[in-house]
Amino acid sequence: MNEIVNTGDYSGYIALSYGIVTVVLLAVAVFSKLGQQKARKEAEALKALRKSRVEDF
Amino acid sequence: MHIFANPARFVRLADKIMPWAVVVFIGTLGYGLYLAFFDSPIDYQQGESVRIMYVHVPAAWMSMFTYMVIAVSSFVALVWRHPLAQIAGKAAAPIGAAFTALALVTGALWGKPMWGTYWVWDGRLTSVLILFFLYLGYMAIWQAMDDEEKAGRAAAILALVGSVNIPIIKFSVDWWNTLHQPASVMRLDGSTIDGSMLWPLFMMAIAFQAYFVIVFFWRMKLEIDRRKIAVLRLQEVSGS
Numbered sequence: 530m531n532e533i534v535n536t537g538d539y540s541g542y543i544a545l546s547y548g549i550v551t552v553v554l555l556a557v558a559v560f561s562k563l564g565q566q567k568a569r570k571e572a573e574a575l576k577a578l579r580k581s582r583v584e585d586f
Numbered sequence: 587m588h589i590f591a592n593p594a595r596f597v598r599l600a601d602k603i604m605p606w607a608v609v610v611f612i613g614t615l616g617y618g619l620y621l622a623f624f625d626s627p628i629d630y631q632q633g634e635s636v637r638i639m640y641v642h643v644p645a646a647w648m649s650m651f652t653y654m655v656i657a658v659s660s661f662v663a664l665v666w667r668h669p670l671a672q673i674a675g676k677a678a679a680p681i682g683a684a685f686t687a688l689a690l691v692t693g694a695l696w697g698k699p700m701w702g703t704y705w706v707w708d709g710r711l712t713s714v715l716i717l718f719f720l721y722l723g724y725m726a727i728w729q730a731m732d733d734e735e736k737a738g739r740a741a742a743i744l745a746l747v748g749s750v751n752i753p754i755i756k757f758s759v760d761w762w763n764t765l766h767q768p769a770s771v772m773r774l775d776g777s778t779i780d781g782s783m784l785w786p787l788f789m790m791a792i793a794f795q796a797y798f799v800i801v802f803f804w805r806m807k808l809e810i811d812r813r814k815i816a817v818l819r820l821q822e823v824s825g826s
Contacts, residue, residue, distance in 0.1 A: 535633030539699050546638045546692045550645070554797060557684045561804040568811035575818040 591668040593810045600803040607803075611796035618789030626786050636783065638696040643771070644791040646689035648798060649717060650752055652682030655802075656724065657749035660742035670806075672738040673813075675745060676728055677805035681798055683721035690714060701765055709758035710766035713751055720748040734813075 622640040629636035656675045663671035693711070694704040705711065724741050731737035759768045770778045777784055 533628060533630045533633070535629070535631055535635075537633050537635075537699065539633060539635040539638075542635060542695045542699055543637050546641055546695045549691055549695075550641045550688050553684050553688055557681060558797070558801050558804075561680075561801050561808065565804045565808035565811070568808050568815065572811045572814045572818070575815060575822070579818060579821070 591670050593670060593673075596670055597807060597810065600807065604800065604803055607796050607799040611793055611800060614789045614796060615793035618786055618793050621786035621789055626783055629783070632700060635696055635699055638692055639783075640786050640790045642689060642692040642696055643787055644794040645685050645692060646714070647791060648794045649682055649686035649689050649714070650755060651795075652678050652685060652798065653717060653720070653745075653749065653752060656682065656745045657752075660745040663738060664742050664746070672734075672742070673806055673809045674802075675724075675742065676738075677809050678802055679721055679725050679728075681801050681805070683718065683725065685794070685798075686714065686718040686721055690718060706765050708764040708766055709762040710755065710764050713755045713758050716751055717748075717755060720744070720751065724748075 618640065622637055626637065626640070628634050632639075655678045659671045659675035659678070662668050663675065690711075693714075697706075698704050724744055727741040727744060728737050731740065756769075758764060759766055771784070771787065779787070
């Protein structure tokens, strides 16, 4: 068993690493999901508009 | 494989897989973070900073995995012209760029206390930085051209040419005398990391993989809808 030779305090580096990972992954996920929902709504609205025009005709 | 080239079929399949990916993501992330912070012992040389490895290494693995997804999609798009292959590459690129940026940043935050510097121009770090620029270039090509077919082809060629960088990243620590440590997990003679540190690493790697699946499917569906909108608008204009 190796003896612990490094007992330094790296809490700042650790907190920064996990903080940046959380913010970046959350931002990518939120932008992707919001973009997908917006595109889905727009596609459905255009489809509905097209359908109603065909029915009117 | 051809049966999945149909966007409607793909969306149905993605909707079935998505809940499972979310369960895997939440489960492995929760357990992985518990192991990383409360169960994993401190390393005798790295001390507490070993905990940065539990996000740095999975991010680095995912940066290469995502690029391979783009390279394979690009090959399929160029050779067989599958409609979903181009979309897959475009959808995966921002996720891969984010993973690569995270690998670089968390590596720098680990490097400062361990090596005494945030950055050195050694083989591993430089080849990962090149990977990041490849991602940016790939995304820039998609944005730069109005003709999506042309943009897709140009981006696919860049992705395939850039895939030569993946083995360079992997073997850079063997080919050159680098400051970055050699491979310690994916080795032919087995891992050199103790199980108490390997488990949190694998749990976080599975969580990152599940995250990729979830966000990748969202972005694929976004791109499919975006193309649908473009076709519907074109039909509106042409009055057909």
